[in-house]
Structure formats: C-alpha cells, structure tokens
Amino acid sequence: MGTFLAVLIVGVLNNGMNLLGINTFAQRVALGLLLVGAVALSQWRQARAEKTRARAMARQG
Numbered sequence: 001m002g003t004f005l006a007v008l009i010v011g012v013l014n015n016g017m018n019l020l021g022i023n024t025f026a027q028r029v030a031l032g033l034l035l036v037g038a039v040a041l042s043q044w045r046q047a048r049a050e051k052t053r054a055r056a057m058a059r060q061g
Contacts, residue, residue: 006038009034010031010034013030013031013034014027014031017030
C-alpha cells in the first residue's frame with residue numbers, strides 16, 4: 001500500500017510540474033527533496049519506535 005501511494009504521489013507531482021511548465025532541473029530537485037524527506041521521516045519513525053520498545057523492555061525487567 002505504501003509503495004503504491006508513493007508512486008501515485010510522485011506521478012501526480014511530476015504531472016503537475018509538467019503542466020505548470022517547471023523546467024526539468026527544478027522537477028528533479030523537487031523529487032530529490034521529496035525522497036530525502038521521506039527517508040528522513042522513515043528513519044525518525046523507526047528510531048522512535050525502537051526507543052519506545054527499549055523503554056517497554058526496561059520496565060518489564
């Protein structure tokens with residue numbers, strides 16, 4: 001489900017930028033920033049989940 005949604009977002013973003021006449025370089029930069037942001041968000045969420053799990057294990061003893 002997540003991959004499908006990601007492909008849909010990238011496709012809509014590319015199509016919209018083409019319709020607006022944004023040059024190719026700016027489109028690539030925007031896509032790169034989107035990908036970097038997605039990876040950063042994923043890593044942050046994973047680290048937060050691991051921290052929560054560690055706290056729960058520490059409480060259990």
